[in-house]
Amino acid sequence: MPTQPSSDLQLYTALDSAKIVETVERLTRRIYERFPDSGLYQVSLQLLAQAHQSQERAAYIARPMHWIRLIIGLLIAVVILGFVATIWALTTADIAIQGFSFFEFIQTVEAGINDIIFLGAGIFFLVTVEVRIKRNRALKALNELRAIAHVIDMHQLTKDPDRLISGRSDTRSSPKTTLNAFLLRRYLDYCSE
DSSP states (O other): OOOOOHHHHHHHHSOOHHHHHHHHHHHHHHHHHHOTTSHHHHHHHHHHHHHHHHHHHHHHHHSOOHHHHHHHHHHHHHHHHHHHHHHHHHHHSOOOOTTOOHHHHHHHHHHHHHHHHHHHHHHHHHHTHHHHHHHHHHHHHHHHHHHHHHHHHHHTTTOOGGGGSTTOOOOTTSOOOOOOHHHHHHHHHHHHO
């Protein structure tokens, strides 16, 4: 089996925002041409605006947050300098070691190891702040798209193809069927696109 070049593989593993906008524009035009007064057309306009906004938002999220990096770098430097200063102060201080038992030594080593572990965890927390902020922004944008998908699903609720089958009985509360079989299929196709 031949292997694909990495550039071809990139086509199938990454989204191109310009092509997404182009596709949504084409779909919006198609919906307008067939269903100009429908709620689905209004949703497609909102989706198109969201696609344009997503391009800008993706670029914004991808940019490095220099001010956060600077603050985090300064905090890490202060913590490390404080740790080094404490070690230096303890090693240069005139402390009498007489009567320093093995158990006291073990307690001191354990406390030092705990401090190093907590220091590492704190530094890891600080280093990942930027990633967590960006992830939160991306999740908010994703939730907006998910909400639009739910609205599109709601537009399909009254467009059940079984409603076109003759011999069924509607109730007074049943929604009125205004689409023939062809238009209903088109409507549902547009929803799925």
